Structures are given as C-alpha cells and as structure tokens.
Amino acid sequence: MSGRGPRLTRVAAQEYRRLARSEGMPPATHPEVQRDRDIPVRAHDGAALLTDHWHAPDAADSTLLIRTPYGRDGIAGVAKFIAERGHHVIVQSCRGTFGSEGEFSPLHDEVADGQSTLTWLRAQPWATGRVHTWGGSYFGVTQWALCDGPDRPDAMGIAVSARRFDDGIIYPGGGFAIDTTVAWSFALRMQERPLLARIGMILRAASALRRGSLTVPPAEAAQAAVGTDPRFFRDWVEHSQRDDPWWEPLHFAQDLASIPPVALVAGWRDLFLQEQLKDHAALVAGGVPAKLAIGDWLHGAPETSVMGVRDALVSFDSLDRLPDVRIEVTGGIGWRELDSWPPPAESRVWAATAAGGLRPGAPDERATPLSYRYDPADPTPSEGGRTLGPFASGYRIQRRREARSDVVLFTSDPLDDDLLIIGEPRVEITLTSTNPRVDLFVRLCDVDERGRSRTVTDGYIRRNPEAGTHTVLQLASLAHRFAAGHRLRLQVSSGAHPVYLRNPGTADPIRDHSRLLPSEQTFDVGGEHALALHLPAVDGAVLRPMS
Structure with missing residues (x-):
C-alpha cells in the first residue's frame, strides 16, 4: 500500500x-x-x-x-x-x-x-x-x-x-527512580492525545511530577501525577526486591x-x-x-x-x-x-578534613566525627542528576542543595595545574546511623573561580542494614578536566529526591511510607575509618584527536 x-x-x-x-x-x-x-x-x-x-x-x-x-x-x-x-x-x-x-x-x-x-x-x-x-x-x-x-x-x-532495564533505570543503587518512572508514565499518557490536551499536560508537568514523587504510598504515584494507573508502574513497585524472579524473562x-x-x-x-x-x-x-x-x-x-x-x-x-x-x-x-575503556589511570586519594577541606594524600591520623540529620519529610533535593524527568536532570548549579544542613561539604584549595580524571571514581566511608535503613548519596562537583559549584558525577546506594557500616560507593564514570584555579567539592548526604525516591526509614523503603522516620548519620574524617575519595587520574597523552 x-x-x-x-x-x-x-x-x-x-x-x-x-x-x-x-x-x-x-x-x-x-x-x-x-x-x-x-x-x-x-x-x-x-x-x-x-x-x-x-x-x-x-x-x-x-x-x-x-x-x-x-x-x-x-x-x-x-x-x-x-x-x-x-x-x-x-x-x-x-x-x-x-x-x-x-x-x-x-x-x-x-x-x-x-x-x-x-x-x-x-x-x-x-x-x-x-x-x-x-x-x-x-x-x-x-x-x-x-x-x-x-x-x-x-x-x-x-x-x-x-x-x-530494571537495573539500568528503575532500581539504580537498589532504590527506586521515582522521577524517571513517573515521567515516563506521564509521557506515554500524553503522546497520543490531541495537540491542545498535550499542551495542557506540558504546562502542568512540573507540578504533576512533583506531586507524584511525594505521593504516599509510592505505588499510587503515577495515578496522582498522570490520572491513570498503569499496570506496569504497579508491577515495578511490587517487584522491587533485588533478584526478584519476575524480572528474569525481561533481562535480554x-x-x-x-x-x-x-x-x-x-x-x-x-x-x-x-x-x-x-x-x-x-x-x-x-x-x-x-x-x-x-x-x-x-x-x-x-x-x-x-x-x-x-x-x-x-x-x-x-x-x-x-x-x-x-x-x-x-x-x-x-x-x-x-584504545579502550577505561584507559590506564593512576588512583589518587583525596582526604576530607574536619574543617571541610579536601586535599590530596593520606587522611589525618586523628579521627574527627561529623554528623548530619536526614528527614524524609523534607527530602534532600537532587538538584540535577541522571533521570528522564526534564525538571531534575543534568548538570545544575548546587547553591540551593549545598546550603542545606543535611548535605556535608568538603572543598579543595584551587588547583595549581589541570587535573584530568577519566574512569570511575569511588568513595570509601564508614557511616553509622540511628536507623540502619538509610541511603547514601555522594556528589563530586567542579567549583569555578567565581565559586559556582556544578555537578560532575555522583553515586547512590540504598544501604543494606545487614551489610555493616563500611561502604565503598562507586560514582558514575566521567571524563572531565578540572582546570587550574578550579576547586573540587565533595557532597555527602542521604538523599537526592526525586531522582531517587526518598528513603522513609521503614522496612520496605520503596513500598512502605506509612511512617517517615528521621535519622542521625555520623562518619569520620581522619583515623582508621576516614572518608576518602579515590580519583582515576589520567595522563592526557592517552587521548588521541578524532580521526
């Protein structure tokens, strides 16, 4: 035809x-x-x-x-x-x-x-x-x-x-990508509707996605944001436990x-x-x-x-x-x-200091505890990230997030020379909490000469209460030059909502939001369990011009 x-x-x-x-x-x-x-x-x-x-x-x-x-x-x-x-x-x-x-x-x-x-x-x-x-x-x-x-x-x-698909975008780090899943439900609902209806939905999208991300219980988030109750969204909430056999036929x-x-x-x-x-x-x-x-x-x-x-x-x-x-x-x-990914790199350790500094080399011998309070009723905002939702994605200026008391900051001195980082950074931290059911979110930022802090990469994990207090958190891969005169900044927190659904602190953090339990987190800078950032530093000679 x-x-x-x-x-x-x-x-x-x-x-x-x-x-x-x-x-x-x-x-x-x-x-x-x-x-x-x-x-x-x-x-x-x-x-x-x-x-x-x-x-x-x-x-x-x-x-x-x-x-x-x-x-x-x-x-x-x-x-x-x-x-x-x-x-x-x-x-x-x-x-x-x-x-x-x-x-x-x-x-x-x-x-x-x-x-x-x-x-x-x-x-x-x-x-x-x-x-x-x-x-x-x-x-x-x-x-x-x-x-x-x-x-x-x-x-x-x-x-x-x-x-x-599940590990990729629905349960990253063992949590639940509420922004991505609700935004996709919203987009699917909108795409075949008449033009005027689509325009109306777009105008209401920001408030709708926010409303969905805070809905209790989360299984009703798509209904709250979109006005429909897609079966796939409820399936994703119901089958959120790691290695749920429901997902096995869908691992292609x-x-x-x-x-x-x-x-x-x-x-x-x-x-x-x-x-x-x-x-x-x-x-x-x-x-x-x-x-x-x-x-x-x-x-x-x-x-x-x-x-x-x-x-x-x-x-x-x-x-x-x-x-x-x-x-x-x-x-x-x-x-x-x-020639390959990732390229050969030298792991360089950066240590946090009790005064909020970040410096290359080994941590101080003396341990200094630092604490912050996480409250799921006032979830720590993501301010950018890897998500499908257009209102929370990408690199963002971090001013609002870094002003919060539930985000702990460590900032380096201005760099004397360019620092080229290519590969997957990691952070080692020993975090104790008054509630063992707590998330960990760490973000690495580039702070320019004017003091503007922008996202470079970050990492997230929904911690297993049975896994102990020590965590090695892999940050997402990057290839970034920190220019001379710029500073590195590390953020430590227990949330990045709505990119990752807030952790209520209850037995099933994805489905059970009947209670929202605040908690106090403590970790050391310096000492045997010091917070440490490991960066894969690369010689620029491994980079070839595009052929």
Missing part, C-alpha cells in the same frame, strides 16, 4: 535538517524516496503491528529496522535520511501504540513481536541483504530483545539503553553468543550510563565486536541520534571503520579517541 510520499511533521523535518547539516554524513544517493504506510505485520498472536517501509526504487538490499512505542512519524526524519542513502528502512509501532493492535506492556512482548517482524522482513523480496537495527532508549530495548530468538539482526546500533541478551556486532552510544548525563558501560565491558570480555561512544548528553538529546545515524551508515559497510572508543572530555577538551 503506497502512501503519498515522505511528508514529514515539523519535528521530523527539523531532525532531517539536523542530520543533513551534520559533519561527516555521506551525501544522498537515492533522493526519490517513498513511504509505504501502515503495513500490518502479524505478530505471533495475530495482532497487527503497523509498519512503514521507506525506500527508493533502486535501493540496495540492505535494511535498517526500527521498532518504537513513540510513533512512526516522530522518527520519519531519520528514516527518510537513511533511505536517501540507498537503504530500506522499516519503522514499526510497538504493540498497543499508534495503531498497532494489542496492549502495550513494556518489555513483555518485545522478544516475540521482534521475531515475528524479522520473519516477515526476511521474507520480503527486497530484503535479501544485511538487516541492521537502530535506535536509543526503548528502541534499544527492542534491539536487545531481538537477541533472544532464533533469528537476529546482522548488526545493532544502540544508544542510551541497556540489557537490564544475557547469552553473549547471541549478540551481533554492536555500536553503543552513551551519555555522561544519561540515566543508562553505568549499566550501558557494564554491557560494553561484558561484550568486550566475551569477544563480541563492540564500539563505544560517550558524549556529554542528557537522555533524548538530538546529538545521540546524529552520532547513531552516522555510525549506522558506516557500519552497513563495516563496523571496523568505527574507532573502538570515542569520548567527549568535559571541562573544555572535547572529543577524543581511546
């Missing part, structure tokens, strides 16, 4: 123009592209999954497959751009979205529906060559799911996504032998960062061809699409043409290439 041609929505047209203006893109070779709309691809249970086919009359036999719950029109700019470079492009709406039959139940049908789609695709007379897949976030989830069936793509281009591509060559695009400010880097390490260790690029991006940033499309067009020829590791080094350096 032929449509009337590749007409684009305003948003898709902007995406197309952004791709066309981007450096390094190959020229269009097949400008006469058409779009065959609403092809009903039958799933295993007979549900029609509506699918668009973008192609030029004389296109090659290679195909790019994109499966999305966010609408085929939204990705039409990418589809048209790639089709103009001689490839077939298939864009399919996931079950229960944008005209596809069935009910959208996140993650649950992606293996079977993806296999049905691949079976249909392989049977098309024009699809006799390689089949690649592409896309980020949930698009990436659908790609990982394709690895769990008898058929699989020849290569994948996955941006800001991970094989384990766990057999490394099932994974084709893959190009990964990650972001320093993205919520999938740490889990995606775990995926990359596992792929490399398992001998799976894997390329990695990490930019200074929030989730959903248009730059991830630009890099992903460029990489996809290169990988149709050969994935080997891509560098092994590309990173954007923040702090004014920009894009560089590495």
Whole structure:
C-alpha cells in the first residue's frame, strides 16, 4: 500500500535538517524516496503491528529496522535520511501504540513481536541483504530483545539503553527512580492525545511530577501525577526486591553468543550510563565486536541520534571503520579517541578534613566525627542528576542543595595545574546511623573561580542494614578536566529526591511510607575509618584527536 510520499511533521523535518547539516554524513544517493504506510505485520498472536517501509526504487538490499512505542512519524526524519542513502528502512509501532493492535506492556512482548517482524522482513523480496537495527532508549530495548530468538539482526546500533532495564533505570543503587518512572508514565499518557490536551499536560508537568514523587504510598504515584494507573508502574513497585524472579524473562541478551556486532552510544548525563558501560565491558570480555561512544548528553538529546545515524551508515559497510572508543572530555577538551575503556589511570586519594577541606594524600591520623540529620519529610533535593524527568536532570548549579544542613561539604584549595580524571571514581566511608535503613548519596562537583559549584558525577546506594557500616560507593564514570584555579567539592548526604525516591526509614523503603522516620548519620574524617575519595587520574597523552 503506497502512501503519498515522505511528508514529514515539523519535528521530523527539523531532525532531517539536523542530520543533513551534520559533519561527516555521506551525501544522498537515492533522493526519490517513498513511504509505504501502515503495513500490518502479524505478530505471533495475530495482532497487527503497523509498519512503514521507506525506500527508493533502486535501493540496495540492505535494511535498517526500527521498532518504537513513540510513533512512526516522530522518527520519519531519520528514516527518510537513511533511505536517501540507498537503504530500506522499516519503522514499526510497538504493540498497543499508534495503531498497532494489542496492549502495550513494556518489555513483555518485545522478544516475540521482534521475531515475528524479522520473519516477515526476511521474507520480503527486497530484503535479501544485511538487516541492521537502530535506535536509543526503548528502541534499544527492542534491539536487545531481538537477541533472544532464533533469528537476529546482522548488526545493532544502540544508544542510551541497556540489557537490564530494571537495573539500568528503575532500581539504580537498589532504590527506586521515582522521577524517571513517573515521567515516563506521564509521557506515554500524553503522546497520543490531541495537540491542545498535550499542551495542557506540558504546562502542568512540573507540578504533576512533583506531586507524584511525594505521593504516599509510592505505588499510587503515577495515578496522582498522570490520572491513570498503569499496570506496569504497579508491577515495578511490587517487584522491587533485588533478584526478584519476575524480572528474569525481561533481562535480554544475557547469552553473549547471541549478540551481533554492536555500536553503543552513551551519555555522561544519561540515566543508562553505568549499566550501558557494564554491557560494553561484558561484550568486550566475551569477544563480541563492540564500539563505544560517550558524549556529554542528557537522555533524548538530538546529538545521540546524529552520532547513531552516522555510525549506522558506516557500519552497513563495516563496523571496523568505527574507532573502538570515542569520548567527549568535559571541562573544555572535547572529543577524543581511546584504545579502550577505561584507559590506564593512576588512583589518587583525596582526604576530607574536619574543617571541610579536601586535599590530596593520606587522611589525618586523628579521627574527627561529623554528623548530619536526614528527614524524609523534607527530602534532600537532587538538584540535577541522571533521570528522564526534564525538571531534575543534568548538570545544575548546587547553591540551593549545598546550603542545606543535611548535605556535608568538603572543598579543595584551587588547583595549581589541570587535573584530568577519566574512569570511575569511588568513595570509601564508614557511616553509622540511628536507623540502619538509610541511603547514601555522594556528589563530586567542579567549583569555578567565581565559586559556582556544578555537578560532575555522583553515586547512590540504598544501604543494606545487614551489610555493616563500611561502604565503598562507586560514582558514575566521567571524563572531565578540572582546570587550574578550579576547586573540587565533595557532597555527602542521604538523599537526592526525586531522582531517587526518598528513603522513609521503614522496612520496605520503596513500598512502605506509612511512617517517615528521621535519622542521625555520623562518619569520620581522619583515623582508621576516614572518608576518602579515590580519583582515576589520567595522563592526557592517552587521548588521541578524532580521526
């Protein structure tokens, strides 16, 4: 069934123009592209999954497959751009979205529906060559799911996504990502509504998300924010215990032998960062061809699409043409290439002092206890972070957070020389509490000459009451230059709400908010159990200019 041609929505047209203006893109070779709309691809249970086919009359036999719950029109700019470079492009709406039959139940049908789609695709007379897949976030989830069936793509281009969706964005650090989960529920509820209704929801979004994040019990947060009660949200609250077998079928591509060559695009400010880097390490260790690029991006940033499309067009020829590791080094350096991730580094220890200082070298021999009070009724604000919610994400000035009594600060003297940190920092701390059920959140900041403190990276853990008081907390990976004249600042606290749901201090911190129990935390600077920051310092010679 032929449509009337590749007409684009305003948003898709902007995406197309952004791709066309981007450096390094190959020229269009097949400008006469058409779009065959609403092809009903039958799933295993007979549900029609509506699918668009973008192609030029004389296109090659290679195909790019994109499966999305966010609408085929939204990705039409990418589809048209790639089709103009001689490839077939298939864009399919996931079950229960944008005209596809069935009910959208996140993650649950992606293996079977993806296999049905691949079976249909392989049977098309024009699809006799390689089949690649592409896309980020949930698009990436659908790609990982394709690895769990008898058929699989020849290569994948996955941006800001991970094989384990639960560990990646729902329960980071063992807590609950209330901002991300409510924001996603809000976005799904909004996306297929009429324009005026969407505008109204956007205007109310900030207050709605805040209301949801503070709802008691948290299982009703989506209902409070969105006005609907999606089953998946309640499932996520109910199955929040680590290693709950409910999640096991939804951990995709766990057999490394099932994974084709893959190009990964990650972001320093993205919520999938740490889990995606775990995926990359596992792929490399398992001998799976894997390329990695990490930019200074929030989730959903248009730059991830630009890099992903460029990489996809290169990988149709050969994935080997891509560098092994590309990173954007923040702090004014920009894009560089590495031989591997992480690069060789020297671990440098920075010790906190009783006067609120932070200095390189061993801690003082004398222990000095410091204390702060955490009150879940007045949760410590996140002021930025890796989250899907637009009102709490990214790098933020830390003035409001650092003025609070429940955030303890340690600040270095101005640096004499640049300090290049690449890899995964860690903090060692021995924290005692009047309530053993307490969270730990540590943030590393860059303080400029004017005294403005900005997030660089942070780490979070919901502490296990049975694990003892000593904690080694891994902060999220980074590649940052602290410039000469700048200072390092370390924040220690027990919360970062709403990026991580406040811990009420009760037996089940995710489901049970019947009581909100304040607690007093104490830790030492100096002595045998001193707070220590370990930074992976790197020689700038390991960084190569982009080829």
